[in-house]
Amino acid sequence: MDQILSxxxxxxxxxxxxxxxxxxNDKVSGVFTLxxxxxxxxxxxxxxxxPGLLEDAIPLHPFxxxxxxxxxxxxxxxxxxxxxxxxxxELRSFVELVKRSQGxxxxxxxxxxxxxxxFPFDKTLKDNGQKLLPGYWKAVEKGVDSENIRQSCxxxxxxxxxxxxxxxxxxxxxxxxxxCLMYLHSxxxxxxxxxxxxxISDGQLEIKRFEALLExxxxxxxxxxxxxxxxxxxxxxxxxxxxxxxxxxxxxRVCPICQCVLCDFESCGYDPDTSVIxxxxxxxxxxxxxxxxxxxxxxRLSHMSFSCVGCGQCTEVCPADIPVSTLFRKTGEQxxxxxxxxxxxxxxxxxxxxxxxxxxxxxxxND
Amino acid sequence: MSKEFxxxxxxxxxxxxxxxxxxxxxxxxxxxxxSILPVRVMCSSRVNPVFMVKSFLHGADGVFVGGCHPxxxxxQSGNYFTRRRFAILTRIFDTLGMESERLKLSWxxxxxxxKFVRVTxxxxxxxxxxxxxxxxxxxxx
Numbered sequence: 457m458d459q460i461l462s463x464x465x466x467x468x469x470x471x472x473x474x475x476x477x478x479x480x481n482d483k484v485s486g487v488f489t490l491x492x493x494x495x496x497x498x499x500x501x502x503x504x505x506x507p508g509l510l511e512d513a514i515p516l517h518p519f520x521x522x523x524x525x526x527x528x529x530x531x532x533x534x535x536x537x538x539x540x541x542x543x544x545x546e547l548r549s550f551v552e553l554v555k556r557s558q559g560x561x562x563x564x565x566x567x568x569x570x571x572x573x574x575f576p577f578d579k580t581l582k583d584n585g586q587k588l589l590p591g592y593w594k595a596v597e598k599g600v601d602s603e604n605i606r607q608s609c610x611x612x613x614x615x616x617x618x619x620x621x622x623x624x625x626x627x628x629x630x631x632x633x634x635x636c637l638m639y640l641h642s643x644x645x646x647x648x649x650x651x652x653x654x655x656i657s658d659g660q661l662e663i664k665r666f667e668a669l670l671e672x673x674x675x676x677x678x679x680x681x682x683x684x685x686x687x688x689x690x691x692x693x694x695x696x697x698x699x700x701x702x703x704x705x706x707x708x709r710v711c712p713i714c715q716c717v718l719c720d721f722e723s724c725g726y727d728p729d730t731s732v733i734x735x736x737x738x739x740x741x742x743x744x745x746x747x748x749x750x751x752x753x754x755x756r757l758s759h760m761s762f763s764c765v766g767c768g769q770c771t772e773v774c775p776a777d778i779p780v781s782t783l784f785r786k787t788g789e790q791x792x793x794x795x796x797x798x799x800x801x802x803x804x805x806x807x808x809x810x811x812x813x814x815x816x817x818x819x820x821x822n823d
Numbered sequence: 824m825s826k827e828f829x830x831x832x833x834x835x836x837x838x839x840x841x842x843x844x845x846x847x848x849x850x851x852x853x854x855x856x857x858s859i860l861p862v863r864v865m866c867s868s869r870v871n872p873v874f875m876v877k878s879f880l881h882g883a884d885g886v887f888v889g890g891c892h893p894x895x896x897x898x899q900s901g902n903y904f905t906r907r908r909f910a911i912l913t914r915i916f917d918t919l920g921m922e923s924e925r926l927k928l929s930w931x932x933x934x935x936x937x938k939f940v941r942v943t944x945x946x947x948x949x950x951x952x953x954x955x956x957x958x959x960x961x962x963x964x
Binding site: 686687688689690691692693694695699720728732733736739740741742743744747748750751754755757758759761762786787790791794795808809812813814816817818820821822823 | 871872873876877880881882890893894900903904906907908909910911912914915917918919920921922928929930938941942945957958959960961962963964
């Protein structure tokens with residue numbers, strides 16, 4: 457049974473109070489959270505060790521400038537765990553990175569929340585998202601989608617965090633502005649908050665109340681997947697889709713899963729030799745440059761699509777407006793389905809390409 | 824007279840099994856189709872899926888990967904990984920609506936020269952019936 461901490465304060469305020477308590481009482485070495493950078497409304501992720509700096513913390517701000525899971529995997533190891541407040545998709549990507557030996561789950565007290573989604577870049581950058589916030593929180597209170605969230609968020613089915621030590625309950629909490637409910641799932645989170653001043657009770661996060669939202673999101677996902685319509689268009693469709701790719705590799709750089717130290721597509725072997733283009737010309741009559749943009753995306757799909765958590769960062773950064781995220785999620789779900797794999801589900805579950813079963817896929821290779 | 828279509832099939836052959844199988848076919852004076860363009864690899868698991876995609880997009884009419892039978896890998900378990908990767912890549916091709924039939928994986932041991940000839944001949948015929956790889960003539964590379 458999980459424990460519930462309840463505080464008579466707004467959800468964000470209550471969470472900041474807990475973070476302060478953890479830091480001041482030396483339960484954690486640091487706090488990783490979103491924070492106002494300059495007080496002018498700009499914000500950024502920061503690793504904080506000085507409790508006073510938590511005054512500016514806005515851990516629940518619905519904006520993901522970078523994928524936090526990717527960022528915390530690059531933080532230095534500290535004496536005690538770092539309390540990290542990240543959204544469910546960031547947590548899932550961190551779990552995927554841990555499986556790739558790029559981080560340790562024990563280094564963090566993972567705090568997440570039932571997520572109502574985050575804003576797209578363009579919407580937030582215009583006015584720092586301030587105008588959108590009231591409507592957003594109203595929607596979260598009702599447990600429905602705000603109309604301004606990202607496409608990938610509006611079709612995300614994993615808004616209840618898994619593997620978190622603490623879950624802050626947001627979606628469908630009517631008293632969001634006056635009450636903060638935090639569910640403690642792990643023993644160490646219970647031990648750390650023992651002396652924390654809050655009402656403690658036993659209970660479990662009810663999944664039932666999310667059914668309607670889950671159904672709506674699933675419908676939206678089906679719609680998005682249908683809209684991109686890749687299977688009917690084949691190679692020509694791929695060429696259409698990636699004909700406008702400028703080869704900036706931005707989608708790869710922001711991807712929380714694409715973290716190979718030696719990347720195929722960053723090596724000099726990837727850029728075709730001029731002679732390759734010269735040899736292709738007589739056959740094709742013309743060669744589109746930069747070359748190999750379709751190869752880049754299919755190659756990346758073959759390397760990591762099964763681990764795609766659908767955070768949507770790739771679509772956000774694409775300057776050519778290619779729906780990269782939808783394509784990767786759609787293909788990723790198909791691929792992961794072969795191995796009954798769900799990215800971010802369990803730290804001990806290994807990624808499909810590093811393990812095998814002797815008695816699987818026996819239909820392949822027999823002639 | 825129309826020119827007969829002679830497919831090109833880039834073939835990644837495991838040094839220990841399939842490549843030796845091809846050798847055996849040769850020493851026994853058996854014929855396998857000239858469409859097979861062998862690339863020797865130390866293990867079928869050396870084949871990065873990107874190699875196969877690249878061959879395909881650069882105009883290979885077929886891509887063939889040959890390895891040891893499951894359980895017989897020279898490196899104990901390499902071909903099991905090959906098998907998973909191949910399953911992943913074909914699933915990606917299917918999802919993207921591309922012709923996964925142009926990719927082939929086959930287990931052929933060093934003793935199976937006859938099988939090598941049979942499998943490569945059959946695959947060549949299949950590719951012939953499918954026609955040229957449409958990626959070959961695209962301006963998009």
